[in-house]
Amino acid sequence: MSFGLARGNMDLLFCKVDWFSVEQHQRSAVDQEVDVYHPDKLLNTSEDALVDYFLEKYRMDVPQIQRDAISVDQREARIDVSQDPLRYVSDRSRPFHVPGTLVEVEIPFSGDEQFFRVQPSTFTLNPPRGEVRGSSLFIHVQGTTLQPAQVKQHIDSTVAEIETNLNHLRSAAEQFNRSIAQQAQSRIAFRKQKLLQDRNLVANLGFPMKQRDGAAATYASPQVRRKITPVQPPASTASFTPEPALPDDHYNAILDIMTNMVRVMECSPSAFAHSDEEAIRTHFLVQLNGHYQGQATGETFNYEGKTDILVKDKGRSIFIAECKFWRGEKGYLETIDQLLGYLTWRDTKAAILVFNRNRNFTDVLAKVKEITERHPNFRKFIRQRSETGWMFRFAHRDDPNREMTVTVMVFDVPNAS
Template identity: 25%
Template sequence: MPELFIRGSLSDLFKKIKETVDSDIGKITNEEILNIDINEWTKFLWNKYTIEPITLYEENITYNLEETTIKRYNKFHHHNPYESEYFSMDGYKMTFSVPFEGNEKLLYFQASTYIMSRFEVDSVESSTSNKCGIIKYSLEYTRQELESKENQKDFILSQFKCRFDKYIKNIDYINDDVKKFNTSLNLSIKESLEKRRKKAGDYIALRAKLDLPLNLNPNAPNTVPVVLAKKSKTIPSRPEKKFSKPEYTISDKDYENINNIISMSCTSMEKTASTFIKLQEEELRDIVVSHLNTHYSNVTGETFNKVGKTDIHILFDSKAAYIAECKIWHGEKKFKEALEQLFSYTTWRDIKTSLIVFNKENKNFSNVLSVVENYLKTCPLCRTKREKNKNEWDCTFQKYAASDEIISVFIGVYDLYC
């Protein structure tokens, strides 16, 4: 039978979590740490590493009775070795199912304050997003023991309460420690981020004094930073037709990496939607641009430029090799117009683009995704569609019905509704 509260001290678990947080913060590049919002990142990391305490739903405890065979020690065995050590008796088993929510791993650790005893249970089922976890605990009685009681139900329930109250008390002690840890974690994360920022600032200031150029960090988290470069003309696949060929473009590897950065940036906004829902298109666009520019730079200034109201451009010799648009969701018609607007900016074959859409007004975000998915399925200009996530697609489009020009479009739809 599993036994609770015996795997070690909660303080050791807390120490490992803080070490993991410090390790994650240490992996943030110098360029990133100097451009992030410390308060937003503190909230993000706190939400990621905070521990959910155990909540028992005592009012929803259920129980079930079944017949069983009970083994009891034979006290006469000690005096007569020919006697059996145990004898079997008919009996009953009452199993209690105690629902709970929270991190079930906590049930196996010992709090700073605890009750000295053994805490055996039949089983522990983990909680999920769809259902509560269950602690199963049983009591066994011989037929004679139970039938001798006048009010058998009250007897069993009082026995359960008397024994399980100690379990509840230990869980209360655990939750007290978790609450203190969660409170201290917020301050610890903020201090670590500020320390990391100061270290990065000192390093970059020293490089500036030594007149050394800054390079992209190859260990930037969750991305593959690469230097954007010009790409020479390519021979047309069908020489019998003449197309206006791109003088500049970005590689598929760059394009994939840019879209990964956009995805991470916007997903991070979703996690703290209450902070970003009040922002307008241009302000949301500026956040995405700032994140992109922490990964790409060149000697002439920012790689990603803001042109017009909501466009994002990569410019080579004043010519766009990558275009993105940020839009607020206002229905399928506006979504279609946003794509057409994006296409209108393109001047070269096989240009790479992105359309970033933020939902701020629709409670039913899944319905927004369904509209986008259906439009992509039925749009005659959509040549290919690959779903990366439920809210992100890699597509190719004909620029217009009679055109041979193909445009790559990454479409990401993100939920800021709260």
């Protein structure tokens, strides 16, 4: 009996190129594409959107065999038995064909067919044979006196060997996919910084602060009074238009002042027991303007409407804060919508201060974070800033490339006893 794989019409699998070369090629390709990406598109596009693009393009999708969809077919074939040691063949240097049977096994799969050519880091010296056609892998079993049990055993062992190789590749690919987003993000950030430097943008279009003597150190807030001066560098002739941004260190300093003010409210509930949102907003404005001075007036922090605290440059908001009592999901989502409506610059920063009275504080904390991440414009959870505060990234309602950093801080402000 002749029993084995067809000779000459099946390729060896998992042996054309090694995994290390594939991984290095993908990493180099990511860096190269970032480096030649159109500079204005790079600057005008959300960093998260760019990272998602590169991740989707360069992530590795190792095939997954669909065992339940495996099918077989058989047909008559001329079998080369020149290498069968149990047969007498006068000249084994040439093919010697006899009538036989060929069983073709079709194995559907999902994923990138190129991985059937890749040798995993763990491999054998006798890889399986097969042929990829479309979204199926075909293997052959042929012989002159095939028996069902032998054919079944050969199919099972070959499929198992193929799956073992794919599992090795899948493990390596998953590790690569987890790391490629960080690689792309780092490369994008580096090139953006270089492009901005080339266009004479100093210090992330920030606000140079001039120290001023005499600021009180009330509520453990900053020791100096700072002057916020938005700096717009000379406009580039390129299509990217530089826009002002509030630097992260000043953003965090403002949040710290507001947090310290709430701590005072928590420690002295009787003084604020009957304060509404507008009164609390005024309370914050007094303290914030005691530490920051605007470019043209003494009040950098202004208000619009009933609850807004705003910092503006050229009529557009670059920092927005909302003071709200917790009144349930509907009111909270409306607050987020209101903030997104203010977004005009590409890097507006915002804060929502949620005050809780007479409700289970633990339940409110859990609801606020969960509701925030369900908002249709939610893009990314950045980090937890405190036990009761989180930083998020939101997209503009009309332009997904314009984003807002939103810090949500929840505080328990009980009524006076």
